[in-house]
Amino acid sequence: MNQAIAFAPGELDRAAHLRNADTTFKDSRARTMVFWRGKLLADADDRPMQVALDHPALGDAREPAIFLGLTDNGPRFAADLPLWTPPEDASTIGQFVDQSLQVHPAWPTAKFVEVRSVMPTLSRLDGELVATGRALLGWHGSHRFCANCGSQSMVESAGWVRKCPQCGTQHFPRTDPVVIMAITSGDNLLLGRGPSWPEGMYSLLAGFVEPGETIEAAVRREVVEESGIAVGTVR
Ligand SMILES: [Zn+2]
Structure with a gap:
């Protein structure tokens, strides 16, 4: 394949x-x-x-x-x-x-x-x-406006930075860390689906990592939030 x-x-x-x-x-x-x-x-x-x-x-x-x-x-x-x-x-x-x-x-x-x-x-x-x-x-x-002073910011570095002409603050593209996890119990795999998803579509559970949170803690928190299930060892 x-x-x-x-x-x-x-x-x-x-x-x-x-x-x-x-x-x-x-x-x-x-x-x-x-x-x-x-x-x-x-x-x-x-x-x-x-x-x-x-x-x-x-x-x-x-x-x-x-x-x-x-x-x-x-x-x-x-x-x-x-x-x-x-x-x-x-x-x-x-x-x-x-x-x-x-x-x-x-x-x-x-x-x-x-x-x-x-x-x-x-x-x-x-x-x-x-x-x-x-x-x-x-x-x-x-993110067209500066989060520091509210002025309209400008594209710099061919699109990899925005800079505010008023206060000089540089703004960098946002990257959101996420976790996606395979939660198993014996031969069973936990899947979920959103109410707006197409019929028959399921996914592994996933979610955003919060500031200061470890990946393992994010896995446990998201699984409880989305399914109510407390997970054991995360590896
Ligand atoms: Zn500014």
């Missing part, structure tokens, strides 16, 4: 030393993935569309594309189009499983798809690019 696993150890060269250089933006092989409200612009095979950085439709971006790293095919970026409004109803966006597809007139053969639905079929590299781009763009979208 040669199944790609999303979030597996990375193949992307993040090239952090190039984040303050403009050479990546000027590279003729530079391409960007395009996101809209957290959804990915994908081709007919559900692969991320790779768009030139000077494509006119990127005028609906509010901020510059984020430099994600270098690949064998050139620098790769992620761009968000918050200013674009699709012609059709988009009321299902944000649901746990959003099956709606939006078509942008600039890319009539592509569509915006929910990332969760395509993640299992992406290559390891594409999966890493999509996960990184979506996480960073989501953070930018909800």
